[in-house]
Amino acid sequence: MAQAQYETRTRTVEETFVVLTLTEDEADELREVLGCHAVDALYRIYSALSKPVAPEPETSAYIFEHQGVAYEYGAMYRDTEGDHFEFDSVVSTDGTNTPRGRLVSRFGDAAGEWNWSLGEVVHGYGPLTKVTA
Known part of the structure; x- marks a missing residue:
């Protein structure tokens, strides 16, 4: 049906x-x-x-996509609660590169391990906004 x-x-x-x-x-x-x-x-x-x-295209930016939205490795993103996340390519147990994120303080200090999947952050705290300044 x-x-x-x-x-x-x-x-x-x-x-x-x-x-x-x-x-x-x-x-x-x-x-x-x-x-x-x-x-x-x-x-x-x-x-x-x-x-x-x-x-001029940005040559240093490495872009990845999640559900049709482009994200940049190494860039800082703010969630709807004001928390900051950054993402990097982490090799998973099956050998594939996977975007993993960590919570970052507003002062730029890493406050966590690379234990958040992009899907978890977007689903639980999205939409994400790229921090430009």
Whole structure:
């Protein structure tokens, strides 16, 4: 017999932004655009927006995925209770590399062993937010 049920899933969303960098002169000219036509500034801005440059890929980051969400080894993640976790690749008893996590104090001191599976942390305390600063 067929069944259907609702599930709740948490996903980390990666967004791409176009960042426009202007010199002070270009910014001054752009401010004046509303009142007059600053053709040179408009052309340079249009040209820059027509060909945005892709960001350099992070070569040092090692990414792993869990339930469609990408995580980074060595990065710090905060759970919904404010606790911090970091994850590393640990060789399990069957010889496979498995992401394992440990609790980390807010001061960056490791407070535990690598005894948390990513699934346990996400299921029990997720969603996780990457700590960037």
